[in-house]
Amino acid sequence: MLQLSYFVLLIMNYLARNRKKNVQWLLILTGVFIVFLWSGNNDGPDFYNYLDIYSSAETTIKSTGLYQIIYTSSMAFIHRLGFTFYQYRIIVSSISIFFIYELLKRFKINISYFVFLYFPIMLFMDGIQIRNFFAIPFLILAFYYMSHKKRGWKVKCSAALLGAFFVHSSFIVYFIFLLIPSKKYNKNKLFKMHATVGLLFTVLLFMFRSALGPILSFISIVDETRVAQYSGIQTGWGPLIPISMHLAAIGLSFYSMYIVNRSNVNNSRNRKEDAAIVRTVLWLNLLSCYLLPFTLIQINYYRLVRNIFCIDLIMFAITKKYSCKTSLFSILVVVFISAWFVVEALLLSEIRIIISPFFKHNIFLNGI
Numbered sequence: 001m002l003q004l005s006y007f008v009l010l011i012m013n014y015l016a017r018n019r020k021k022n023v024q025w026l027l028i029l030t031g032v033f034i035v036f037l038w039s040g041n042n043d044g045p046d047f048y049n050y051l052d053i054y055s056s057a058e059t060t061i062k063s064t065g066l067y068q069i070i071y072t073s074s075m076a077f078i079h080r081l082g083f084t085f086y087q088y089r090i091i092v093s094s095i096s097i098f099f100i101y102e103l104l105k106r107f108k109i110n111i112s113y114f115v116f117l118y119f120p121i122m123l124f125m126d127g128i129q130i131r132n133f134f135a136i137p138f139l140i141l142a143f144y145y146m147s148h149k150k151r152g153w154k155v156k157c158s159a160a161l162l163g164a165f166f167v168h169s170s171f172i173v174y175f176i177f178l179l180i181p182s183k184k185y186n187k188n189k190l191f192k193m194h195a196t197v198g199l200l201f202t203v204l205l206f207m208f209r210s211a212l213g214p215i216l217s218f219i220s221i222v223d224e225t226r227v228a229q230y231s232g233i234q235t236g237w238g239p240l241i242p243i244s245m246h247l248a249a250i251g252l253s254f255y256s257m258y259i260v261n262r263s264n265v266n267n268s269r270n271r272k273e274d275a276a277i278v279r280t281v282l283w284l285n286l287l288s289c290y291l292l293p294f295t296l297i298q299i300n301y302y303r304l305v306r307n308i309f310c311i312d313l314i315m316f317a318i319t320k321k322y323s324c325k326t327s328l329f330s331i332l333v334v335v336f337i338s339a340w341f342v343v344e345a346l347l348l349s350e351i352r353i354i355i356s357p358f359f360k361h362n363i364f365l366n367g368i
Contacts (some may be wrong), residue, residue, distance in 0.1 A: 002358070002362060003359050006037075010120075012026055013030065013113070013115045016112035017112050017113040017320075019112070022105075022111050022112065026112060027101065031101065035090055036364065037123075037358050038093050038130065038358075039089040039090040039093060040365065041127065041128075042086075042361050042363045043357035044128055044354060046128050047128070047357075050130065050131070053075070055085070057079040058076055070167045071167045086363060092134055096133055096137055099137040108270065109317035109321075111317075113316075113320060114314065117333065118313060120340075120341055121309075121341050121344055122310065125306070128354055131168050132303075135165075135171050136164075138161065139171065139307065140314075143177075146177060146180055146280050148273075148276070174307075176290055176291075177283075180280065180287070181283070241299075241343055242292070242302035242305060243295065245343055246285065246288065246305050248336055249312055252312070253278070253281055255329060256278045256282075256329070257279060259319050260275045260278050260322050274321070274322075277315070277318055278315050278319065281312065281315040284311060285312070291304040291305050292305065
């Protein structure tokens with residue numbers, strides 16, 4: 001039943017990808033399905049960790065203080081009201097999806113196309129990492145302020161990133177996005193500067209990787225008990241996989257810039273606004289290269305870059321407005337999404353353990 005619903009919604013959003021106006025009823029139906037799929041899951045990676053944390057929510061908020069205060073306080077408040085863990089996930093995922101939907105409307109994109117690209121991979125990744133997803137609306141809000149650069153945008157952007165940090169402490173690394181230049185800058189000079197600093201950062205990070213335990217524990221990318229393991233030497237060619245995918249995202253960002261700037265479609269203020277958004281995504285992908293060296297320490301840190309994926313999807317949806325229905329760009333995007341699925345399968349060799357529980361272990365369907 002859930003598998004059929006998943007593919008029906010995937011196909012329906014694909015068919016609605018070229019409409020000038022969003023199909024509201026389809027988006028509402030898709031949102032309800034996502035909440036149902038995520039909230040009913042009672043198995044798989046991280047499920048029991050989240051369940052244990054929620055069960056001891058009162059203790060957690062006392063021990064952490066201001067540390068991830070939005071996450072812990074919301075959990076403690078809902079727990080105090082007598083809601084179950086499944087009901088808590090319904091509330092959190094519904095609120096997060098609603099705010100993401102409202103933010104996506106600000107970018108004037110076809111949201112069905114965004115959903116179509118989101119479903120194959122990130123639907124499942126976000127479903128098992130609900131705390132991470134809870135922070136995503138704050139990251140998208142920060143991106144909105146960055147891309148429009150209105151008066152006081154850095155203050156507003158900092159506030160949004162701080163909100164994300166108070167949900168998931170690993171989001172503190174995205175303060176590097178404040179390095180995005182203003183409207184007037186020397187492109188070649190900035191590229192050279194960031195390339196030099198990035199290379200130096202990579203060398204220093206790899207040289208002093210054994211001393212990174214406290215830092216990794218602080219940003220809480222992984223459970224603290226695994227920090228010592230994660231700060232060890234990364235062997236093999238594993239890091240080349242996320243690095244290659246991120247370089248592909250940068251390449252698509254440059255191509256998007258080329259398409260939007262050269263297009264004769266929508267040659268108006270909207271086009272200039274879209275070009276500014278795509279340019280900002282390009283800078284976000286370039287600045288995210290500072291995060292790639294963490295994968296040399298432990299490959300699981302590629303999650304820091306993967307969180308930018310939803311912003312890349314916004315860029316893809318914007319660029320689609322300026323390209324043909326069967327253009328080379330559309331083909332490259334499909335190849336990119338497919339490659340990400342393969343990457344997840346390679347990095348998470350037991351990917352069936354992640355996807356299968358969503359369809360086979362849904363508490364709301366027990367007995368049906």
